[in-house]
Amino acid sequence: MLSQRNAVTQTKVVQRTRAAEGRAGRSARAGVRANADADLGKAAARENKPLEKANLFSAKFTPFAGDASEEYSLDEVIYRSKSGGLLDVTHDMEALAIYPPEYWKALFDERVGKTTWPYGSGVWSKKEWVLPGIADEDIVSMFEGNSNLFWAERYGREYLGMSDLWVKQCGNSHTGSFKDLGMTALVSQVNRMRKMGKPLSAVGCASTGDTSAALSAYAAAAGIPSIVFLPADKISVAQLVQPIANGALVLSIDTDFDGCMRLIREVTAELPIYLANSLNSLRLEGQKTAAIEICQQFNWEVPDYVIIPGGNLGNVYAFFKGFKMCKDLGLVDRLPRMVVAQAANANPLYRAYKKGWDKFEAVKAEPTFASAIQIGDPVSIDRAIYALTETNGIVEEATEEEMMDAAAEADLTGMFNCPHTGVALAALKKLREQQVIAPSDRTVVISTAHGLKFTHSKVAYHEKRLEGLESRYANPPVVVKDDFSAVMDVLSTRLNK
Numbered sequence: 001m002l003s004q005r006n007a008v009t010q011t012k013v014v015q016r017t018r019a020a021e022g023r024a025g026r027s028a029r030a031g032v033r034a035n036a037d038a039d040l041g042k043a044a045a046r047e048n049k050p051l052e053k054a055n056l057f058s059a060k061f062t063p064f065a066g067d068a069s070e071e072y073s074l075d076e077v078i079y080r081s082k083s084g085g086l087l088d089v090t091h092d093m094e095a096l097a098i099y100p101p102e103y104w105k106a107l108f109d110e111r112v113g114k115t116t117w118p119y120g121s122g123v124w125s126k127k128e129w130v131l132p133g134i135a136d137e138d139i140v141s142m143f144e145g146n147s148n149l150f151w152a153e154r155y156g157r158e159y160l161g162m163s164d165l166w167v168k169q170c171g172n173s174h175t176g177s178f179k180d181l182g183m184t185a186l187v188s189q190v191n192r193m194r195k196m197g198k199p200l201s202a203v204g205c206a207s208t209g210d211t212s213a214a215l216s217a218y219a220a221a222a223g224i225p226s227i228v229f230l231p232a233d234k235i236s237v238a239q240l241v242q243p244i245a246n247g248a249l250v251l252s253i254d255t256d257f258d259g260c261m262r263l264i265r266e267v268t269a270e271l272p273i274y275l276a277n278s279l280n281s282l283r284l285e286g287q288k289t290a291a292i293e294i295c296q297q298f299n300w301e302v303p304d305y306v307i308i309p310g311g312n313l314g315n316v317y318a319f320f321k322g323f324k325m326c327k328d329l330g331l332v333d334r335l336p337r338m339v340v341a342q343a344a345n346a347n348p349l350y351r352a353y354k355k356g357w358d359k360f361e362a363v364k365a366e367p368t369f370a371s372a373i374q375i376g377d378p379v380s381i382d383r384a385i386y387a388l389t390e391t392n393g394i395v396e397e398a399t400e401e402e403m404m405d406a407a408a409e410a411d412l413t414g415m416f417n418c419p420h421t422g423v424a425l426a427a428l429k430k431l432r433e434q435q436v437i438a439p440s441d442r443t444v445v446i447s448t449a450h451g452l453k454f455t456h457s458k459v460a461y462h463e464k465r466l467e468g469l470e471s472r473y474a475n476p477p478v479v480v481k482d483d484f485s486a487v488m489d490v491l492s493t494r495l496n497k
């Protein structure tokens with residue numbers, strides 16, 4: 001008890017000190033901001049344009065790895081480099097670096113939680129680092145991002161012996177997954193291109209359920225037709241109804257995700273349908289803001305570990321890019337160690353990692369409760385390997401039982417996790433057991449979707465209906481007669497346990 005009281009007093013002292021530091025920091029940042037604004041004003045004046053219209057920053061497509069002189073405007077419809085490799089969005093880092101780290105911190109901090117269009121969005125609050133050239137009126141946003149960085153205090157302490165565990169709730173979003181972050185960027189760019197007269201009749205994607213939900217919602221908001229290719233009977237009912245409700249053309253195809261992906265690539269090469277999967281690097285520009293947001297939420301400090309469930313593998317690179325930009329522009333001083341967590345039933349990255357990256361081989365992805373990552377031939381494999389090698393990264397896997405147990409266990413401390421987040425939590429558990437992650441390491445688990453999208457498997461778990469699984473944390477409802485003594489019997493049995 002005494003030590004608890006000491007801890008509370010200590011926390012209050014830390015809070016008061018931080019508040020004082022915060023006040024001093026805010027006024028210093030306001031000064032930096034005023035100076036940098038004056039510089040921006042001068043630069044705009046040189047261009048003879050009002051500040052907000054001056055094109056001070058820019059971005060373009062370049063090959064992900066390859067000829068640095070090959071480049072394309074973001075207004076071009078292009079998904080691959082000349083050699084057939086992946087593309088990346090490259091920013092004019094020199095222009096961004098004209099402004100000191102304190103300028104960017106102050107600017108980003110100032111925009112959080114406001115209604116000012118479009119900066120109240122967690123993605124567009126970082127507009128200069130995302131799509132600097134797009135006009136505010138072309139942006140299609142639902143004010144995505146700004147998601148809770150949940151301090152998993154009880155889960156960390158009681159189940160993992162950790163004191164600094166956080167869960168970034170990217171699934172607490174308009175369509176219930178992190179895909180909204182990328183889709184606002186991509187659909188905004190499509191909106192701009194259509195206004196410019198580019199012949200793009202629709203946007204399209206292959207999906208395991210979350211990309212399609214986000215694409216159809218953002219396209220509907222902008223009045224752009226959308227087409228989604230879904231593997232028949234392989235996504236949840238909640239995910240299926242999302243594009244249906246948003247008026248998308250939904251093709252339910254008798255194949256798996258990898259088959260849908262192959263088809264959409266062929267179709268978008270033939271028809272004026274803009275490809276909205278993460279093969280298109282515009283998506284990753286929006287997704288990377290979650291990493292910048294994590295640094296911001298930690299007052300511009302970098303966590304030690306970031307654990308991400310991986311499928312098509314765009315997101316791990318997006319996070320890497322966000323952290324790297326923060327480091328390169330001096331907002332933080334290092335990169336976190338990145339961990340990708342895969343379902344054992346769909347683990348091509350894990351297998352390649354175990355072979356020392358010697359050889360990557362696509363696999364036939366088997367069914368998994370983490371159905372959104374049932375992917376055997378990830379399009380961003382090269383991006384993922386790069387992000388992991390640059391951060392001394394790790395890949396872990398989780399069996400069906402491990403992921404469902406981990407999600408259920410964490411739910412007992414107030415969360416409501418989807419199976420994909422369960423995969424990441426199970427990976428964390430293993431890394432704690434192996435003593436790779438230490439008790440005080442600041443660790444962030446990326447929760448990629450809302451648990452409410454996956455109630456079917458969660459209910460089946462709690463009703464012990466999942467074949468081959470013990471369902472260790474099952475908590476089925478108790479069926480009781482409409483009778484006072486029957487209710488009292490149940491309560492006394494339970495309460496005396």
Ligand SMILES: Cc1ncc(COP(=O)(O)O)c(C=O)c1O
Nearest residue numbers: 210311312313314315372448449
């Ligand atoms: C809920 C969820 N988690 C994780 C992922 C994996 O993300 P990525 O494909 O970028 O690796 C996806 C989609 O693939 C997803 O929908």
Ligand SMILES: N[C@@H](CCOP(=O)(O)O)C(=O)O
Nearest residue numbers: 207208209210211277278312
């Ligand atoms: N989980 C994804 C799979 C496709 O990923 P993408 O990021 O390449 O669009 C989905 O929900 O469809």
